[in-house]
Amino acid sequence: MADFEYHVSDHVATIRLNRPERKNAFTLDMVDQWAEALRSAEADPEVRVVVLTGTGDAFCAGVDLSKLADRERTPLAERELLTKKVHQVAYAAEALSKPYLAAVNGVAVGAGMDMALMADIRIAAASARFSEGYIRVGLVPGDGGCFFLPRVVGTATALRLLWTGEFVGAQDALAMGLVSEVCPDDALEQRITDFAALLAGQPPVAVQLIKRAVRLGERQDLRTALDLIASHQAVATSTADSREAMTAFQERRPGVYTGR
Numbered sequence: 001m002a003d004f005e006y007h008v009s010d011h012v013a014t015i016r017l018n019r020p021e022r023k024n025a026f027t028l029d030m031v032d033q034w035a036e037a038l039r040s041a042e043a044d045p046e047v048r049v050v051v052l053t054g055t056g057d058a059f060c061a062g063v064d065l066s067k068l069a070d071r072e073r074t075p076l077a078e079r080e081l082l083t084k085k086v087h088q089v090a091y092a093a094e095a096l097s098k099p100y101l102a103a104v105n106g107v108a109v110g111a112g113m114d115m116a117l118m119a120d121i122r123i124a125a126a127s128a129r130f131s132e133g134y135i136r137v138g139l140v141p142g143d144g145g146c147f148f149l150p151r152v153v154g155t156a157t158a159l160r161l162l163w164t165g166e167f168v169g170a171q172d173a174l175a176m177g178l179v180s181e182v183c184p185d186d187a188l189e190q191r192i193t194d195f196a197a198l199l200a201g202q203p204p205v206a207v208q209l210i211k212r213a214v215r216l217g218e219r220q221d222l223r224t225a226l227d228l229i230a231s232h233q234a235v236a237t238s239t240a241d242s243r244e245a246m247t248a249f250q251e252r253r254p255g256v257y258t259g260r
């Protein structure tokens with residue numbers, strides 16, 4: 001079994017971290033595969049939704065610390081480990097125009113938590129736990145947690161989690177907006193499958209235009225945002241899918257979409 005799995009089925013691309021014996025801690029080779037998988041999903045017209053999850057009782061324990069032991073630890077080497085490796089996953093995730101869903105099946109620590117934060121929506125198993133544990137060893141979140149976490153939970157809560165490194169359980173994560181939903185551990189796989197299928201059955205162009213508007217809207221003023229959405233609407237109304245959606249609505253049947 002490979003440490004890192006990527007497969008596409010029914011318009012859903014699934015990324016699975018598969019090192020349960022190491023709590024799905026990622027190697028630097030896995031990081032390269034991860035960035036490539038996200039780029040492939042973006043380029044593949046068959047892919048409408050991307051799901052990220054792990055095998056076993058951990059989502060991801062961050063970088064495999066045992067693989068760092070024999071690495072040169074100069075400041076430049078540390079910087080390049082992040083800029084040339086881990087950050088490439090964040091850039092590939094940012095470039096993804098399609099829904100990126102994280103099924104947090106267990107503990108997510110350090111970069112493992114940051115990788116979950118890069119997703120658009122997180123659904124957690126009841127046993128999932130989150131920790132930005134860097135502070136415990138006097139480090140800072142090098143993978144983007146200081147960028148992603150405040151945008152998800154707000155500045156004050158983000159600073160609390162970053163300054164304390166405390167573990168946050170699934171229900172507390174739900175309360176602070178870190179996750180959108182919590183389900184029983186043994187129901188997570190089916191729940192993410194159903195949710196991904198729901199999104200994959202929506203008109204793809206409209207789904208992607210909505211994501212683009214929301215993500216760009218995070219950094220735009222009102223006038224720019226409304227001007228952009230007007231252009232997006234012009235594109236959406238020009239699609240065959242929008243015509244199919246309107247017809248399907250009138251005929252009281254589910255629409256069947258082609259992404260055109």
Ligand SMILES: CCCCCCCCCCCCC[C@H](O)CC(=O)SCCNC(=O)CCNC(=O)[C@H](O)C(C)(C)COP(=O)(O)OP(=O)(O)OC[C@H]1O[C@@H](n2cnc3c(N)ncnc32)[C@H](O)[C@@H]1OP(=O)(O)O
Nearest residue numbers: 021022023025061062063064065066109110111133134142
């Ligand atoms: C969080 C701050 C640490 C920062 C140190 C980083 C050093 C510098 C890094 C530079 C490169 C940066 C890359 C990235 O940006 C940085 C990170 O990802 S930081 C996050 C690193 N991860 C961790 O610190 C998590 C460490 N693990 C744990 O806290 C716990 O294992 C757990 C995840 C909470 C699970 O706890 P338990 O359920 O009790 O399980 P065990 O602890 O018994 O673990 C079982 C088994 O898995 C092995 N393992 C767990 N995590 C890792 C890991 N990250 N790397 C390698 N192996 C891991 C653990 O050793 C056990 O193996 P066994 O002993 O049974 O052989």
